[in-house]
Amino acid sequence: MNKNLRWRLIAIVAVIALAIWSFYPPASKVNLGLDLKGGVHMVMRVQTDAALRIETETTVERLRETLAKANVQYSKLEAADPTEFVVEGIQNDQAFRQAAAEVDTVFSRSSGAGSYTYAMRPNLAVQLREETVTQALQTIERRVNDLGVAEPVVARHGAANQILVQLPGVTDVARAKEIIRNTALLELKIVEMGPFPTEEAALQAYNNALPPDLVVVPGSEDVAATGGGTPSTVYYAVRRVPPITGRDLRTARPSLDQNNLPAVSFSLNQDGARRFGQLTEQNINRQLAIILDNRVFSAPVIQSRITDEGQITGSFTQQEAQDLSLVLRSGALPAPMDFLEERTVGPSLGADSIRAGVTAAVGGLLLVMLFILFYYRLAGLNALVSIVTNLLILLGMMAYLGATMTLPGFAGFILTIGIGVDSNVLIFERIKEELAAGRPVKAAINAGFDRVWWTIVDTHVASLIAAAFLFQFGTGPIRGFATSLAIGLAANVFTAIFVSRTIFELVLTRRRVATLSI
Amino acid sequence: MRILTDVNIDWLRWRWHALAFSWLIILSGVWLMATRGVPLGIDFSGGTLVVVEFEQPVTEEAVRNALAAVPGEKAVQRYGEAGQNQILIRLPQGTETEQGFALEQQATAIVDNLQKANVGKFEVLSTDIVGPVIGEDLQQKGIYATIGSLFGIMCYIAFRFRPSFGVGAMVASIHDVLITLSFLVFAGYELSLNVVAAILTLVGYGVNDQIVIFDRIRENLRTNRREPMNVVVNKGVNQTLPRTVITAGTTALSVLSLYLFGGEVLEPFAFAMLVGIITSTYSTVFIASAIAVLLSDRKRSAAPAAATTQAATPARPGRKSGRARAS
Numbered sequence: 001m002n003k004n005l006r007w008r009l010i011a012i013v014a015v016i017a018l019a020i021w022s023f024y025p026p027a028s029k030v031n032l033g034l035d036l037k038g039g040v041h042m043v044m045r046v047q048t049d050a051a052l053r054i055e056t057e058t059t060v061e062r063l064r065e066t067l068a069k070a071n072v073q074y075s076k077l078e079a080a081d082p083t084e085f086v087v088e089g090i091q092n093d094q095a096f097r098q099a100a101a102e103v104d105t106v107f108s109r110s111s112g113a114g115s116y117t118y119a120m121r122p123n124l125a126v127q128l129r130e131e132t133v134t135q136a137l138q139t140i141e142r143r144v145n146d147l148g149v150a151e152p153v154v155a156r157h158g159a160a161n162q163i164l165v166q167l168p169g170v171t172d173v174a175r176a177k178e179i180i181r182n183t184a185l186l187e188l189k190i191v192e193m194g195p196f197p198t199e200e201a202a203l204q205a206y207n208n209a210l211p212p213d214l215v216v217v218p219g220s221e222d223v224a225a226t227g228g229g230t231p232s233t234v235y236y237a238v239r240r241v242p243p244i245t246g247r248d249l250r251t252a253r254p255s256l257d258q259n260n261l262p263a264v265s266f267s268l269n270q271d272g273a274r275r276f277g278q279l280t281e282q283n284i285n286r287q288l289a290i291i292l293d294n295r296v297f298s299a300p301v302i303q304s305r306i307t308d309e310g311q312i313t314g315s316f317t318q319q320e321a322q323d324l325s326l327v328l329r330s331g332a333l334p335a336p337m338d339f340l341e342e343r344t345v346g347p348s349l350g351a352d353s354i355r356a357g358v359t360a361a362v363g364g365l366l367l368v369m370l371f372i373l374f375y376y377r378l379a380g381l382n383a384l385v386s387i388v389t390n391l392l393i394l395l396g397m398m399a400y401l402g403a404t405m406t407l408p409g410f411a412g413f414i415l416t417i418g419i420g421v422d423s424n425v426l427i428f429e430r431i432k433e434e435l436a437a438g439r440p441v442k443a444a445i446n447a448g449f450d451r452v453w454w455t456i457v458d459t460h461v462a463s464l465i466a467a468a469f470l471f472q473f474g475t476g477p478i479r480g481f482a483t484s485l486a487i488g489l490a491a492n493v494f495t496a497i498f499v500s501r502t503i504f505e506l507v508l509t510r511r512r513v514a515t516l517s518i
Numbered sequence: 519m520r521i522l523t524d525v526n527i528d529w530l531r532w533r534w535h536a537l538a539f540s541w542l543i544i545l546s547g548v549w550l551m552a553t554r555g556v557p558l559g560i561d562f563s564g565g566t567l568v569v570v571e572f573e574q575p576v577t578e579e580a581v582r583n584a585l586a587a588v589p590g591e592k593a594v595q596r597y598g599e600a601g602q603n604q605i606l607i608r609l610p611q612g613t614e615t616e617q618g619f620a621l622e623q624q625a626t627a628i629v630d631n632l633q634k635a636n637v638g639k640f641e642v643l644s645t646d647i648v649g650p651v652i653g654e655d656l657q658q659k660g661i662y663a664t665i666g667s668l669f670g671i672m673c674y675i676a677f678r679f680r681p682s683f684g685v686g687a688m689v690a691s692i693h694d695v696l697i698t699l700s701f702l703v704f705a706g707y708e709l710s711l712n713v714v715a716a717i718l719t720l721v722g723y724g725v726n727d728q729i730v731i732f733d734r735i736r737e738n739l740r741t742n743r744r745e746p747m748n749v750v751v752n753k754g755v756n757q758t759l760p761r762t763v764i765t766a767g768t769t770a771l772s773v774l775s776l777y778l779f780g781g782e783v784l785e786p787f788a789f790a791m792l793v794g795i796i797t798s799t800y801s802t803v804f805i806a807s808a809i810a811v812l813l814s815d816r817k818r819s820a821a822p823a824a825a826t827t828q829a830a831t832p833a834r835p836g837r838k839s840g841r842a843r844a845s
Contacts, residue, residue, distance in 0.1 A: 421768040429761040
């Protein structure tokens with residue numbers, strides 16, 4: 001055996017050993033996709049318009065206060081659009097402009113006098129949208145981590161404002177979804193009037209002209225007031241802009257209320273506690289509405305000044321109280337979500353798919369093996385070694401790169417077998433032709449490999465181009481296919497040329513061969 | 519053992535017959551798609567798909583009755599292997615918008631109604647909900663990816679061989695895609711993500727055959743300078759015929775295993791691959807080489823010096839001097 005050949009053999013054995021070491025044991029080293037492991041894949045869209053609307057409304061409320069202080073009279077001031085608000089009938093234009101100067105940094109004012117339209121500056125709007133999505137992403141990440149899911153994916157997805165969440169191995173999908181998408185916007189507001197039995201009654205209390213800074217919010221009747229009956233829906237009139245929100249929370253935890261029913265206790269951070277103290281002190285004997293996602297959970301009467309502690313009561317189960325504390329701790333989503341796509345795979349289906357995929361791959365290998373051995377005899381054995389080596393490298397690389405194996409990924413394995421056979425057939429047929437043309441064995445083998453080298457490169461590059469587009473196009477399962485196909489292609493150049501040729505040469509050096517079993 | 523050696527078939531003679539045959543299949547496929555519409559799976563059309571497994575055998579009729587209260591045109595069919603009691607329920611995109619969590623209602627309604635009805639205990643195996651935004655997005659991506667890979671491969675072949683070969687390869691690939699689509703429609707399969715993946719793979723796979731034959735033609739062009747193009751092409755196709763047939767056979771064998779054992783999800787994928795492998799072999803022999811000849815002939819008569827072909831054909835390392843024209 002010459003030195004060159006020995007080194008080549010060592011290299012091949014090393015590659016095989018490395019590949020096996022990389023993926024063994026496959027159960028723990030190969031990443032399984034959601035379609036095999038079970039779990040949920042969701043795409044949601046952040047309603048960034050809602051975040052912009054909140055910003056605009058907050059600005060309007062602040063401006064209203066400033067104008068009141070500066071004693072500027074106007075007939076109308078309201079948010080018309082998520083990014084626009086209008087002011088009409090201004091008495092003293094000079095004073096208005098002075099008072100509203102602060103607004104100009106964020107909003108651009110239309111020209112004219114007496115009436116203006118303010119539009120949010122486009123670059124700031126874009127920035128705010130961006131921030132909203134980022135915040136939503138971070139909030140969801142915190143919640144998913146709190147849920148304790150192994151290897152979750154929370155990422156921006158495709159078009160603007162979309163978020164992809166993948167939770168492998170989650171069995172209670174309904175609960176996971178509830179936790180992730182719960183806006184959990186906590187607001188503490190003083191009740192201006194109420195409760196009313198209907199929304200109409202609430203509006204009538206204001207002569208059907210609700211002041212623009214107030215809103216009517218639904219809520220459950222206080223359990224104590226029903227005397228044990230089912231609480232019906234009641235309505236409260238509260239201010240539009242909350243003095244305290246979930247952002248002022250320091251923490252939240254499940255607890256029990258005075259009737260020993262599950263509740264959620266929260267404490268406020270320093271700044272929140274100071275404002276909360278002020279608010280409660282000024283409003284003793286009025287009701288404080290604890291509003292979660294635009295629904296009043298409870299509206300206790302303020303007995304005394306409270307600083308940093310509060311409790312949300314309602315008819316919670318233990319689990320609900322726990323989940324609510326979790327979402328409150330992780331912070332509110334900056335805007336509600338729209339639900340675009342869900343794909344849930346149960347664990348038993350995943351196991352079935354693995355079985356089907358492995359059966360198909362082994363079946364394919366066996367069928368091809370039989371044919372090749374029948375048609376190419378001893379040389380077929382060579383082809384088999386190179387194909388099996390290829391599959392080992394493919395598995396090893398997938399494990400090493402942390403690539404995800406999916407159900408279509410098995411198709412990638414099967415096609416890799418096909419491609420491996422293709423390259424070997426190409427080479428063998430060429431060798432046969434050369435032999436038929438009367439060349440000696442060694443020359444025929446050399447010519448066979450040399451002639452097809454560029455053909456093999458070309459075919460593989462072409463297939464890789466297709467695989468690259470496939471990867472770009474696909475979602476999870478298809479990407480798994482593209483990945484296994486691409487790795488299989490790359491490995492095949494090595495096995496079909498290098499491994500196969502080395503084996504031929506190895507046989508030729510061992511004994512003088514006059515005829516080739518091919 | 520050798521098969522198909524020393525064949526001497528004038529493949530190019532049959533190109534018009536082949537073309538007519540292909541058109542027949544493609545046109546009937548297109549006619550079916552035009553009259554019945556392209557059958558899109560929920561990946562592209564949007565909608566809700568729920569697969570449930572019952573503990574006891576149930577009839578599709580019972581499930582359909584249980585879901586009578588769920589609005590929309592439901593499809594209820596058996597799924598998976600016999601004896602597994604799996605039922606697939608599909609609802610088309612409803613009128614709900616994607617505002618909030620409205621999309622989920624269909625899936626919830628299906629499960630609720632099954633629970634209320636007296637059809638036995640069941641487990642939800644999988645739920646797929648696809649909204650119109652995602653569906654449209656995937657449609658667009660699928661079209662771009664197909665066009666992109668066709669074009670990318672054409673450029674590569676034009677660069678490595680001749681521009682005329684690139685065009686020939688692309689036309690043959692488009693032909694393969696259309697034929698495969700037609701057969702999918704004939705067999706009643708829907709266009710899903712997996713099927714599009716199969717089609718994209720076929721674009722890459724079909725080109726393999728073409729490259730092998732083009733490579734041989736190029737080699738022959740170099741060694742047989744005096745022979746006319748169509749003779750050289752025929753010879754190339756004949757010489758590579760054993761390889762073409764054996765490869766198609768073995769790849770088809772392995773994909774057949776996928777079709778038989780790969781399960782319900784991969785069945786359409788495997789079907790598309792099977793049809794595609796056979797089609798691409800046929801189109802390489804009849805279509806790609808015919809177009810290559812056609813375009814080369816025109817080029818030669820238009821520009822006798824053939825300087826354009828020469829310049830546009832890049833050399834591979836060490837082979838530049840051996841390059842020759844086929845005239």
